[in-house]
Amino acid sequence: MFANNRRKAYMAAVLNALIIGFSFLFVKMALAEASPFDLLAYRFTASFAAVLPVMLVLKPKDLAALLPLALLYPGLFFAYQTVGLVYASSSEAGIIQAAVPIFTLLLAACFLKERASRHHYLFMLLSVAGVVTIVVMKGTKLGNGSSAAGLLFVLVSAVSLAGYSILARKLTKSYGVIEITFVMAFLGFLVFGGIAVVQHAVQGNWGSFFRPLASRPFLVSILYLGVLSSLVTSYLSNYALSQIEAYKISIFNQLATMVSIAAGVIVLHEPLLIYHVIGAVLIIAGVVGVCIPASTMKKPSPLSR
Template sequence: MNTTRENGPAYLAAFLYAIIIGFSFLFVKMTVSTAHPLDVLAHRFALSFFAASIPVIFGWMPVRIKRKDLWPIVRLALLSPVLFFAFQAFGLMNASSSEAGIIQASVPVFTLLLASYFLKERSSGLQKVSLLISVAGVIFIFAMKGGSLLGSGNFQGISLLLLSALSFAGYSVLARPLTRTFKPMELTYITLGVGFILFNIMAVGRHSIDGSLNEFFQPLADIRYIGALLYLGILSTMVTTLLSSFALSRIEASKMSVFSNFCTLVSMAAGALFLNEQLRYYHVIGAVMIILGVLGTNFLGNKRGTIDSTKPTMSAEIVPTNKKTVDQG
């Protein structure tokens, strides 16, 4: 059984992950104002995949994945980075980085629901109440924006950000059993490779159809865009994927998801300080409700409802059926 001391590096990794992701909304907002979201994602994952390839090529971090083991990782990559970052980038075209951070705080709620279904976790009455508080926080923000929200692009942006949060929750649940079979760098490299291939095919395909392939490279002449891209490609894509894979190999998905709460505070502060985004009182109240709710969903349950990191209790739907997994049972 893992001790608190042994889990220390995992919690540190989760904390660093939260800080990096918290600031990432700021940089995504900067890039999508310069280039099309698909171009941003193509550039971002090209940079991150090439950076991740350096230690792999030189043998510093070997990746040994058999062909039969690729599908479970590819399925993981479709949730994050593909859907997670795609919904996030398009959502931020019509929503502020502060709102993105608030919506990100709903990840633990989605994680609890998905873990209950796929991992057969039980939730207590207090956890269910906490879940309702978190949902009420999101609804409160929507309601306080008034009727204009329902007919505006902002509603579309927030909806896409909610889908982004749901995608990452699915990733957290799906990644948990895979981290027992594959090394963090193996998961990171393959998922980044999937993102690199898909996003570049979509971006280049879009420009080829429009006859505007030269526009794909134009943003790369903007020094501010390059700076934001370096943060997103190296820290917020490659490093965070590695950190989350490492953390999920040591601690439960529900505990890892708690750190999404800290992302909210960082993103709200970053948006207010650097993008001059206005934080209204209902943003703060809604954020507090979400944070209190997600803390309750993770810490007010009984211990029997948590994931035992030493036992393979996952359903067969999400566990790769290969010899390495069977041996660990």
């Protein structure tokens, strides 16, 4: 039973990475019609609408207990990431985000007492190296138009995502995955919907807020991002964290980078370059290595043969 649950958790983590990897295509489509915070507002409105029936069974005390988790993700994560990308290059942001498994590992050791073996550390660094290879080789100049504040915002978003993994791992022992997912969608709806409403109320340009609704590609993107890439991925991630150590689940997020490249090649006909392949191999090797139990990596002693 235990092995079966872990197998399902790993499958959930892989599916989560697949959905997130393809989400970058839909983000590009949606941003052609709406501003970043308007996109987030519509995204989490769709998420909240899809999971609204859960409110009928959720107790107020449970809502209060789970709000700190939702504050970390999606609240602080998306807010700081969105603002940070205004002042930092995408390459720098990609490198910092690639370090999320390392932040998760450190926080897990401090707060959950989850210890990784030496080979787990090495394979985790291998996956990080794969992401960094892809990001750096894209050719975007590091430091071009960036500021210390932008880098700090991206760093806070990365730590927020790591903190979410730690807190979710802890809360899934006391609360159901569906309830946790609902609270995350609810807070995203309140925070980003509120930001969008205030912005348009101050600027007096409500037309630009509603105009994207006339675009079919935008509506398709919002359904994918809101229902699949926010709601379903939150459920999958929370389920996986309820079964497997936080640092192991965080490493699966690196697969999203590889999936986004594949999606760009297949759908947008972007070129597949050698550094993409090298980075993908490093990512896959790192993910597989982290999932291998430490006991199987040890050489048997002569007495045990």
